Amino acid sequence: MKTLEDIRKRYKTYEVCKLFNVSRATLFRWEREGLISGPPRDWRNWRIYTGQNIKEITQIIRTKTSPD
16 A cells, blocks of 8 residues: 555655644754754755655654653
């Protein structure tokens, strides 16, 4: 069965924020802190997140929500 990542390989910032229910500031902070690799940019220099970025964000959220 194909996942959303398999079907679509590129995501805009607002789509990622909506998908994970996080703010743009949080997403950009994770990037600055090196928790997610820097996404490629389009011709306007806007971030275009990849399936790999989605996997990294998923891991961050799992880590933050898992019990100690």
